[in-house]
Amino acid sequence: MARNARLAALLACALVSVPAVATTPTRLVLFDDLPSGPLALGEEEQRHLAFGESIFDFYSDRQFSTLSTLVVNQARGLFNQETAYAELLMGELYISYGLPREAEAIFDRLLRQDMLAQTRAETFLHKAQLHYRHGEYAAARRLLESRPLQALSPELAGKRQLMLANILINEGDFSAAASQLESVDPGSVAGAYARYNMAVAQLRGGDLTRGLRALWQVVRLPPQDGQINALRDRAALTAGLTELRRGQLDEARHALLQVRADGPFSNEALMVLGLVNFERGDARAALPLWLELARRHPAHESVQEALLLAPRAYEELGADSQALAGYRVAAERYRDALHQVEQAIRNVDQPRWLNTLADNGGQRREVDPMARLTRFEQASGEEMPYLYALFASHRFAEQHHQYQQIVRLRELLERRQRELPALIDTALQRQRQQERVLGNAEQRLKALQARQEQLSEQAEMLAMAMPERLDMSAPQHVADLPQSFMWQRIEALMSQPMDRRQRERLERVRGLLLWEIANDAAPRRRAQSERVSGLRDETRVQGLRTAAVAQLVADNREASRSDLPARLRAESARIDALIADADATLAELTQQLKNEALRVLADRRTRLGEQLGEAHLAIARIQDAAYSRRGAGETRP
Amino acid sequence: MKIRNGFMALAVMFLLSPGFNANASDALAATPLSQRIETLREEVLALNRDITLLEEELLYPSSQTALFLSVDVGTPIRLVDVNLTLNGQHVGYHSYTEQEFEALTQGGIQRLYTGNVRSGRNVLEATITGYDPRGKDYQRSTTYTFEKGPGRKWIELRVVDDLDAMQHRFEFHEWDQ
Numbered sequence: 001m002a003r004n005a006r007l008a009a010l011l012a013c014a015l016v017s018v019p020a021v022a023t024t025p026t027r028l029v030l031f032d033d034l035p036s037g038p039l040a041l042g043e044e045e046q047r048h049l050a051f052g053e054s055i056f057d058f059y060s061d062r063q064f065s066t067l068s069t070l071v072v073n074q075a076r077g078l079f080n081q082e083t084a085y086a087e088l089l090m091g092e093l094y095i096s097y098g099l100p101r102e103a104e105a106i107f108d109r110l111l112r113q114d115m116l117a118q119t120r121a122e123t124f125l126h127k128a129q130l131h132y133r134h135g136e137y138a139a140a141r142r143l144l145e146s147r148p149l150q151a152l153s154p155e156l157a158g159k160r161q162l163m164l165a166n167i168l169i170n171e172g173d174f175s176a177a178a179s180q181l182e183s184v185d186p187g188s189v190a191g192a193y194a195r196y197n198m199a200v201a202q203l204r205g206g207d208l209t210r211g212l213r214a215l216w217q218v219v220r221l222p223p224q225d226g227q228i229n230a231l232r233d234r235a236a237l238t239a240g241l242t243e244l245r246r247g248q249l250d251e252a253r254h255a256l257l258q259v260r261a262d263g264p265f266s267n268e269a270l271m272v273l274g275l276v277n278f279e280r281g282d283a284r285a286a287l288p289l290w291l292e293l294a295r296r297h298p299a300h301e302s303v304q305e306a307l308l309l310a311p312r313a314y315e316e317l318g319a320d321s322q323a324l325a326g327y328r329v330a331a332e333r334y335r336d337a338l339h340q341v342e343q344a345i346r347n348v349d350q351p352r353w354l355n356t357l358a359d360n361g362g363q364r365r366e367v368d369p370m371a372r373l374t375r376f377e378q379a380s381g382e383e384m385p386y387l388y389a390l391f392a393s394h395r396f397a398e399q400h401h402q403y404q405q406i407v408r409l410r411e412l413l414e415r416r417q418r419e420l421p422a423l424i425d426t427a428l429q430r431q432r433q434q435e436r437v438l439g440n441a442e443q444r445l446k447a448l449q450a451r452q453e454q455l456s457e458q459a460e461m462l463a464m465a466m467p468e469r470l471d472m473s474a475p476q477h478v479a480d481l482p483q484s485f486m487w488q489r490i491e492a493l494m495s496q497p498m499d500r501r502q503r504e505r506l507e508r509v510r511g512l513l514l515w516e517i518a519n520d521a522a523p524r525r526r527a528q529s530e531r532v533s534g535l536r537d538e539t540r541v542q543g544l545r546t547a548a549v550a551q552l553v554a555d556n557r558e559a560s561r562s563d564l565p566a567r568l569r570a571e572s573a574r575i576d577a578l579i580a581d582a583d584a585t586l587a588e589l590t591q592q593l594k595n596e597a598l599r600v601l602a603d604r605r606t607r608l609g610e611q612l613g614e615a616h617l618a619i620a621r622i623q624d625a626a627y628s629r630r631g632a633g634e635t636r637p
Numbered sequence: 638m639k640i641r642n643g644f645m646a647l648a649v650m651f652l653l654s655p656g657f658n659a660n661a662s663d664a665l666a667a668t669p670l671s672q673r674i675e676t677l678r679e680e681v682l683a684l685n686r687d688i689t690l691l692e693e694e695l696l697y698p699s700s701q702t703a704l705f706l707s708v709d710v711g712t713p714i715r716l717v718d719v720n721l722t723l724n725g726q727h728v729g730y731h732s733y734t735e736q737e738f739e740a741l742t743q744g745g746i747q748r749l750y751t752g753n754v755r756s757g758r759n760v761l762e763a764t765i766t767g768y769d770p771r772g773k774d775y776q777r778s779t780t781y782t783f784e785k786g787p788g789r790k791w792i793e794l795r796v797v798d799d800l801d802a803m804q805h806r807f808e809f810h811e812w813d814q
Contacts (some may be wrong), residue, residue, distance in 0.1 A: 038784075038790075040812065040813065040814070041788075041814035044765040045812050046791075049705055049746055049791060052745060052746025053705070053746050053748055055740070055743065055746070056745025057745075059736070059740030060736055060745070068685050068686065068689070071685075071691065072686050098675060099675060099679055101675075219707070226802075353679065355782075365780065377741065402674055405678075409677070412681065412685070424693070426695060430695075450679070523767055526683075541758060544756060544785070544786040546788040547756075547786060547787040548756030548786055551699065551788070555700070558698070562694075568695075571691065574684055578677065578681060582643060582677060585670070585673055585674055589674075
């Protein structure tokens with residue numbers, strides 16, 4: 001929806017800018033009343049087609065290609081300050097690509113010039129977004145609350161309100177944030193997240209009533225796509241936890257029952273629901289929940305907790321033998337999990353660990369450098385179940401995205417490096433060929449031009465010589481070949497001396513022939529006219545061709561003198577330097593990401609070690625108690 | 638109580654963690670590494686631009702022919718693929734993904750072909766396959782003759798809706814430089 005709005009605005013800009021700039025008839029290209037036949041390829045037509053190409057790439061999710069095309073067209077001088085629509089798109093893409101300074105320069109430049117109110121509003125919005133992404137909330141807020149933003153389209157106005165609401169939440173002004181969110185569709189992903197964020201902020205600020213009310217707004221959203229459903233689960237879980245913390249056990253239970261059993265938060269929900277039952281003194285009700293949870297993958301923290309909680313519930317119920325068995329199972333699974341974490345730490349320490357994460361089903365090479373990879377089905381290894389928390393972190397996800405982007409930019413550089421030798425060879429071969437053939441080609445071209453001009457003149461003269469009206473003063477011109485021979489023969493005979501009777505007979509034959517010629521003259525003249533017209537057309541085309549060859553010769557003459565091969569070679573050195581830069585950056589990023597992953601795994605290892613210790617202590621405790629009881633002659637049910 | 642520990646950990650995890658957006662600035666804070674990444678991005682973009690321009694200078698100095706394709710904005714008729722021949726030689730084929738077709742209906746224009754075409758008369762033939770709004774497939778062809786002179790030649794093939802026939806029809810627009 002936001003994209004549609006953006007396109008509508010961009011197209012509107014493109015359309016409106018044309019009459020303002022172009023005064024030539026070529027501006028008609030944007031409308032449907034185009035005359036047939038070729039038009040002059042003016043600047044506006046080139047802009048229209050070039051921007052259309054960018055739109056095609058943009059909506060095909062080839063953002064790097066879009067940005068590259070825009071930058072190339074900017075270098076050609078096609079897009080500049082006059083083309084606000086292209087500048088705006090370029091600014092937006094610079095933000096996505098991670099070049100905020102370039103984006104800001106564009107927005108500042110745009111804001112200094114006269115433009116449509118809607119384009120100005122969009123520029124303000126982009127600039128505010130830029131400040132927002134940099135955490136400069138005060139500057140972002142100033143822009144978002146400024147007058148020009150009132151001209152935004154409804155979709156973009158929603159985006160503005162969301163951004164403003166998030167800033168207000170950050171500032172703790174929840175009532176102002178809530179009023180901003182009033183008109184934002186809560187069913188939209190961004191609207192739902194904003195409400196959730198506000199609820200969390202209110203809870204953090206101690207306003208439990210409002211926080212819980214906001215959480216329930218999210219929980220009650222109708223079931224939609226995966227993202228919204230996951231957020232509903234998360235909101236329900238947070239509500240359940242909050243109610244549990246303040247001792248409202250029934251409300252906690254009610255909230256937790258809203259979490260889907262097959263959703264991403266079902267482990268946490270099961271654990272907390274067990275806790276609620278346990279807090280109510282109903283260990284029997286808590287036990288099946290924790291037993292169910294204990295059967296799941298031990299990498300999850302809730303499962304690890306449940307491994308200890310289930311035997312604890314057995315203890316509470318006085319079933320010591322089951323509790324003992326439970327603690328033993330827990331100890332065994334903690335040991336297995338510790339082995340897995342150790343293996344995961346070794347895997348993460350491998351030099352090519354991050355490559356396995358970026359594999360993405362072998363499709364990486366096809367991916368635009370600016371695309372966000374979200375599918376990691378192919379990523380495997382002991383470490384993966386332990387790193388989900390890491391990937392859920394915004395900071396790690398952003399760093400990983402940067403890593404992937406640089407990997408793909410490096411691939412682009414390598415591809416360019418592979419292509420360059422072919423381009424250099426082509427340039428050199430052409431120069432050699434040009435040296436060989438150009439001199440001769442120029443001479444032959446001159447002769448051809450002279451011949452073409454001559455033929456063209458002849459065709460013109462022929463056309464001019466053809467009378468506009470059909471008359472029979474020169475019947476041989478409209479006669480067919482036999483008739484023409486016959487006419488010449490009769491004319492020759494007529495010029496010879498003969499008697500009167502013979503002359504009369506000859507004149508009768510002449511008259512008959514003239515009648516025959518005249519009878520067919522009209523269609524024959526039409527055919528002649530068409531032939532002459534065809535001839536003229538043919539000589540015109542030949543003129544075009546000789547002009548094209550002359551242009552080719554001129555291009556080749558210029559190319560033979562150019563230093564293109566040297567310039568291409570220089571690009572090769574530039575690519576080498578950039579690949580070295582990319583490698584150094586990747587090495588540093590890899591180390592950062594690895595450190596982060598190792599930190600998470602080390603925390604997990606510590607926690608698992610503690611839990612293993614707790615399990616062993618519990619085993620010892622139960623066994624001691626059993627021995628004590630046996631010594632005292634007691635029995636436990 | 639021991640049982641409370643796990644609960645507290647989770648409570649902290651959920652109660653103190655907002656959804657996305659709120660901490661967007663964290664990873665983008667300026668660090669020497671992020672500045673290096675920015676510089677690298679900038680330079681790769683500039684290199685890509687320069688090589689594209691050099692490539693163009695080498696391959697298509699001043700007289701290239703380019704063929705573009707566009708469709709009616711918001712057309713209900715789905716374009717599946719397009720096949721192009723120039724003077725009897727196959728020069729291009731493109732099969733549209735759903736997203737690419739969507740991009741066309743949003744006002745996108747696709748460059749189907751760029752090359753050096755012989756001067757004089759040239760015959761272009763385009764064949765498209767599509768689905769009408771009822772889901773029925775069909776194929777249509779068109780032939781277009783154009784004259785190539787000394788300068789650049791740009792041709793736009795507009796695939797426009799013929800809603801009476803529930804199919805496409807073609808319009809060609811030409812520009813000379």
